[in-house]
Amino acid sequence: MSPHRTPVDPYLPGHGDASYEVQHYDLDLDYALENNILSGRATLQIRALKRLSEVTLDLHHLKVVKVTGPKISKYEHRNGRLRIKLAKELDEGDRASLTVTYRGVPKPVRDEVGDAGWEELTDGVIVAAQPGGAPSWFPCNDRTSDKATYSFKIATNPDYLVVCNGIRTGTRRRAGRVEWTYEQRQPMATYLATVQIGRYVEIPIAADIPMSAAIPPSRRRSYDNAFADQGAMFEFFTRTFGPYPFDVYRVVITDEALEIPLEAQSLSIFGTNFLNRQWDSQRLIAHELSHQWFGNAVTMETLQDIWLHEGFACYSEWLWSQESGGPSTAEKAAHHHAALLRKPQNLVLGSPGIAEVFDDRVYKRGALTVHAVRCRLGDEAFFDLLRAWIAEHNGENVTTADFVAFTQAHTGVAIDDLIDAWVYRTELPELPVTAA
Numbered sequence: 264m265s266p267h268r269t270p271v272d273p274y275l276p277g278h279g280d281a282s283y284e285v286q287h288y289d290l291d292l293d294y295a296l297e298n299n300i301l302s303g304r305a306t307l308q309i310r311a312l313k314r315l316s317e318v319t320l321d322l323h324h325l326k327v328v329k330v331t332g333p334k335i336s337k338y339e340h341r342n343g344r345l346r347i348k349l350a351k352e353l354d355e356g357d358r359a360s361l362t363v364t365y366r367g368v369p370k371p372v373r374d375e376v377g378d379a380g381w382e383e384l385t386d387g388v389i390v391a392a393q394p395g396g397a398p399s400w401f402p403c404n405d406r407t408s409d410k411a412t413y414s415f416k417i418a419t420n421p422d423y424l425v426v427c428n429g430i431r432t433g434t435r436r437r438a439g440r441v442e443w444t445y446e447q448r449q450p451m452a453t454y455l456a457t458v459q460i461g462r463y464v465e466i467p468i469a470a471d472i473p474m475s476a477a478i479p480p481s482r483r484r485s486y487d488n489a490f491a492d493q494g495a496m497f498e499f500f501t502r503t504f505g506p507y508p509f510d511v512y513r514v515v516i517t518d519e520a521l522e523i524p525l526e527a528q529s530l531s532i533f534g535t536n537f538l539n540r541q542w543d544s545q546r547l548i549a550h551e552l553s554h555q556w557f558g559n560a561v562t563m564e565t566l567q568d569i570w571l572h573e574g575f576a577c578y579s580e581w582l583w584s585q586e587s588g589g590p591s592t593a594e595k596a597a598h599h600h601a602a603l604l605r606k607p608q609n610l611v612l613g614s615p616g617i618a619e620v621f622d623d624r625v626y627k628r629g630a631l632t633v634h635a636v637r638c639r640l641g642d643e644a645f646f647d648l649l650r651a652w653i654a655e656h657n658g659e660n661v662t663t664a665d666f667v668a669f670t671q672a673h674t675g676v677a678i679d680d681l682i683d684a685w686v687y688r689t690e691l692p693e694l695p696v697t698a699a
């Protein structure tokens with residue numbers, strides 16, 4: 264965490280409160296699949312970042328039943344914002360505990376890039392919260408720059424598997440329900456918190472850490488085929504980026520097609536349409552895994568620096584292409600550079616605007632920026648830089664300026680001009696090539 268900077272995100276107006284941080288979320292939930300009713304009790308351990316008499320949480324569509332805590336006088340819930348007045352002011356650094364009891368039919372939060380958050384599947388639930396969907400299922404300080412640890416307890420119908428972030432610490436039957444508990448011990452941004460519920464079976468994946476897949480039993484054969492390289496991919500990325508940052512990695516396959524797969528902290532979620540050996544599926548299996556390092560462990564401070572996630576994840580696809588015997592990373596770079604030249608050059612990578620945050624050019628130009636850094640530094644210094652960048656900032660939030668400063672300090676090579684051309688200007692620079 265970066266105590267000196269704690270911004271709300273200009274791309275997500277109406278989300279987040281910069282005056283305090285949450286250190287831990289304890290979420291105790293019950294979800295009834297038959298009528299899509301979520302009942303929750305969320306206890307937040309907060310810390311004031313300045314003197315304050317009120318804190319604001321984000322919670323959309325759900326109804327607050329009560330707010331309790333030793334220091335609460337009253338609250339008001341309107342337009343997705345829960346304003347809680349404190350009986351006594353908190354000084355900077357003071358801690359307090361708030362408990363919010365709530366209930367309702369969860370629905371995704373709509374913003375400029377679409378719907379995000381809790382969604383019913385045909386038979387289960389998916390939570391895909393990037394960028395602003397976390398308040399669809401729990402009250403939170405919804406800004407990327409506020410990472411916290413989490414405990415989850417989720418009770419639901421038997422015969423379903425529930426997957427959340429982190430390690431599973433228990434399952435037990437109680438009153439006709441099954442209660443699942445998970446611990447996310449490493450700090451996590453709100454948008455990466457997730458719940459997946461489905462009629463899944465769990466298949467172990469051989470790796471150095473606990474790894475498994477939750478899949479519909481009828482998809483076993485196509486899953487085996489599509490994810491045959493998951494273990495090798497994991498081994499390659501840990502060798503290339505450094506130790507895996509979390510306790511577990513899980514893959515969830517929903518029993519229906521999804522437009523895009525998505526990453527959450529310590530897991531990734533794929534639709535049935537990715538269960539094949541085609542490059543467009545294999546690259547995304549690599550892409551989502553790489554987000555555990557680039558995006559989840561080391562997280563942008565605000566969305567305008569999304570290239571620090573998607574550029575590195577897209578570059579990880581190109582690295583995997585070469586590693587798995589496909590076109591080399593340099594060939595991928597040349598191919599996508601040529602493709603970008605045919606597209607409008609009106610995007611500023613380092614401030615794309617909320618509507619273009621997930622534009623394909625952010626991914627490809629972001630990856631080419633990473634490639635340009637590699638070409639300037641040379642392979643040895645570049646891969647050493649990647650490992651050091653992750654090790655140094657694991658659990659934190661970062662900006663493009665941090666990356667530039669870290670690169671200079673770690674390698675002695677300035678990249679300001681390169682970042683200026685690739686990240687802050689619209690014209691596409693020439694294809695970077697490795698120094699001979």
Ligand SMILES: [Zn+2]
Binds near residue numbers: 550554576
């Ligand atoms: Zn991505």
